Amino acid sequence: MDTRELKKAAADVRIGVIKALHNAGSGHPGGSLSATDIVTALYFDEMNIDPKDPGLKGRDKCVFSKGHAGPAQLSAMALKGYFSMDEFTETLRKIGSKFQGHPNMKIPGIEMATGSLGQGFSAAAGMAMANKLDNDPGRIYAVLGDGELQEGLIWEAAMSSAHYGLDNLVAIVDHNGLQIDGRNDDVMKVSPVGAKFAGFGWNVIEIDGHDMDQIKDAFAKARQCKGKPTVIVAETVKGKGVSFMEDQAGWHGKAPNDEQTQQALEELEAAKAAL
Amino acid sequence: MADKIATRQAYGEALVELGKEHDNLVVMDADLSGSTKTAMFAKEFPERFFNMGIAEQNMYGAAAGLALSGKIVCASTFAMFATGRAFEVIRNSIGYTGANVKVCASHAGITVGEDGASHQTFEDIALMRTIPGMTVVNPSDAVATKKLLRQIVEMDGPCYFRVGRAAVPVFYGEDDEITLGKGNLIRDGKDVTIIATGIMVSAAYDAAVMLAEEGIDARVIDIHTIKPIDEEIIIKAAEETGAIVTAEEHGVIGGLGDAVAQVVVKEHPCRMAMVGQQDTFGESGKPDQLLAKYNMTADDIAEVARKVL
Numbered sequence: 001m002d003t004r005e006l007k008k009a010a011a012d013v014r015i016g017v018i019k020a021l022h023n024a025g026s027g028h029p030g031g032s033l034s035a036t037d038i039v040t041a042l043y044f045d046e047m048n049i050d051p052k053d054p055g056l057k058g059r060d061k062c063v064f065s066k067g068h069a070g071p072a073q074l075s076a077m078a079l080k081g082y083f084s085m086d087e088f089t090e091t092l093r094k095i096g097s098k099f100q101g102h103p104n105m106k107i108p109g110i111e112m113a114t115g116s117l118g119q120g121f122s123a124a125a126g127m128a129m130a131n132k133l134d135n136d137p138g139r140i141y142a143v144l145g146d147g148e149l150q151e152g153l154i155w156e157a158a159m160s161s162a163h164y165g166l167d168n169l170v171a172i173v174d175h176n177g178l179q180i181d182g183r184n185d186d187v188m189k190v191s192p193v194g195a196k197f198a199g200f201g202w203n204v205i206e207i208d209g210h211d212m213d214q215i216k217d218a219f220a221k222a223r224q225c226k227g228k229p230t231v232i233v234a235e236t237v238k239g240k241g242v243s244f245m246e247d248q249a250g251w252h253g254k255a256p257n258d259e260q261t262q263q264a265l266e267e268l269e270a271a272k273a274a275l
Numbered sequence: 276m277a278d279k280i281a282t283r284q285a286y287g288e289a290l291v292e293l294g295k296e297h298d299n300l301v302v303m304d305a306d307l308s309g310s311t312k313t314a315m316f317a318k319e320f321p322e323r324f325f326n327m328g329i330a331e332q333n334m335y336g337a338a339a340g341l342a343l344s345g346k347i348v349c350a351s352t353f354a355m356f357a358t359g360r361a362f363e364v365i366r367n368s369i370g371y372t373g374a375n376v377k378v379c380a381s382h383a384g385i386t387v388g389e390d391g392a393s394h395q396t397f398e399d400i401a402l403m404r405t406i407p408g409m410t411v412v413n414p415s416d417a418v419a420t421k422k423l424l425r426q427i428v429e430m431d432g433p434c435y436f437r438v439g440r441a442a443v444p445v446f447y448g449e450d451d452e453i454t455l456g457k458g459n460l461i462r463d464g465k466d467v468t469i470i471a472t473g474i475m476v477s478a479a480y481d482a483a484v485m486l487a488e489e490g491i492d493a494r495v496i497d498i499h500t501i502k503p504i505d506e507e508i509i510i511k512a513a514e515e516t517g518a519i520v521t522a523e524e525h526g527v528i529g530g531l532g533d534a535v536a537q538v539v540v541k542e543h544p545c546r547m548a549m550v551g552q553q554d555t556f557g558e559s560g561k562p563d564q565l566l567a568k569y570n571m572t573a574d575d576i577a578e579v580a581r582k583v584l
Binding site for chain 1: 301322323325327328330332333335336337338339340341342343344345346363364367368371372373
């Protein structure tokens with residue numbers, strides 16, 4: 001998909017996120033909006049998938065290891081046609097809905113239940129191991145948060161993925177610099193992220209996580225890398241696209257009220273119209 | 276009851292047999308393949324064996340990913356680190372997703388012996404029982420280990436499979452029927468029922484022989500599948516013998532005793548007593564010395580049975 005169309009799709013994904021979280025009355029807008037451009041590029045450009053056949057043999061898989069930002073993935077999947085956008089935005093986090101607070105196996109196209117940080121990455125590594133065993137061409141994309149990198153399990157999985165030469169695995173770190181209690185640097189320093197992964201034997205690509213051309217280019221470069229896994233360290237802005245949410249740790253885990261929702265949607269629609 | 280074989284040894288041998296029949300069987304270990312006996316599978320099928328290093332959480336997380344990609348995964352380490360250290364990964368990545376992973380843990384209980392309290396787990400059955408959908412199996416000898424491993428490998432869904440370090444008597448014959456989810460009547464009796472699991476089944480049988488000499492007719496049941504538990508055989512025992520003693524090489528909190536008590540309390544309350552580790556840590560020693568010191572021998576089971584009558 002061309003860059004302009006991708007940007008429009010990303011705007012629609014953001015609109016879906018805001019509507020769903022507003023209706024839910026809870027959830028995590030900040031990290032969903034920072035990861036939106038990445039996840040949009042995955043579902044609309046990079047991945048070999050078919051929303052009408054979620055179990056397609058040889059498909060690529062996206063594991064949202066930062067599961068709290070799952071609404072970004074679900075909104076992208078709804079837009080792609082896995083399920084209805086209305087059902088997602090109206091029932092997310094509500095009793096009886098398949099759209100739980102975090103991604104889960106009842107949702108068509110979700111490959112792994114996530115939410116407990118670090119575990120999605122480890123499962124993604126296992127999927128990449130399975131594909132190597134089966135000579136399955138499918139590639140595995142794991143979206144990680146930067147706060148999530150504080151989990152020890154992340155580095156266990158980083159070590160084993162390099163050890164087993166999983167060049168079919170791509171980790172994308174949504175590096176927005178913020179977590180619930182504040183800045184990564186104040187809570188628990190995770191930087192330099194790229195150097196840490198490099199030390200574990202990974203191919204490292206550093207990009208602006210809101211620049212579609214850079215995102216597409218990074219995925220293409222990752223495909224060229226043989227013998228080791230690739231991490232794309234994407235510099236992002238938490239709450240990207242909604243002025244009052246941008247770079248605010250306070251918007252990690254709360255839903256916008258009616259007035260805030262109206263403003264957010266107006267801003268997103270205006271940005272989309274300007275494309 | 277001539278031969279003595281460790282259930283972990285039988286596990287290793289069974290994995291090789293099953294590996295020949297199931298191309299999608301994958302085995303993982305966390306740097307203990309010589310002890311857990313997965314090294315036997317690794318030698319036979321190196322391409323389907325993954326040593327994940329000393330990183331149990333990642334082993335079970337990656338196991339989930341392999342299983343969700345169509346593999347049957349048996350992932351082994353010591354019971355302490357499998358169920359303790361990796362508990363939440365097993366709960367969320369394997370239990371919640373229903374991934375087809377068999378958590379095959381060895382060196383369970385006090386018979387780990389000389390390694391001492393840090394390695395002797397009495398909590399593993401309790402922890403695994405709490406996970407919705409998790410099948411929990413604790414085979415009693417080498418024959419049961421092989422027969423039950425085959426059944427859990429051929430069943431879809433998560434399972435906890437517990438084997439031990441020490442050599443224990445083989446009392447089942449190759450032709451004995453051992454079915455997942457069904458208790459085995461080892462000895463009939465009318466005065467009291469001893470319900471045992473794992474290596475305590477042979478001790479329970481020995482206790483019944485002792486009690487018989489005193490005129491006490493004890494029934495002995497092997498509950499190798501602790502979850503889902505065979506309610507029918509337990510209710511029948513409660514109704515017909517009126518007293519139950521449970522015996523397990525595990526803590527009395529949350530293990531077989533509690534699982535049996537939940538059935539008894541609900542369906543047919545009767546007198547009960549529990550033999551097992553009594554809310555205390557273990558220590559270093561020979562397995563037999565430890566079983567004696569912590570009151571998990573045939574003598575202890577017989578003594579508790581006399582009191583519960």
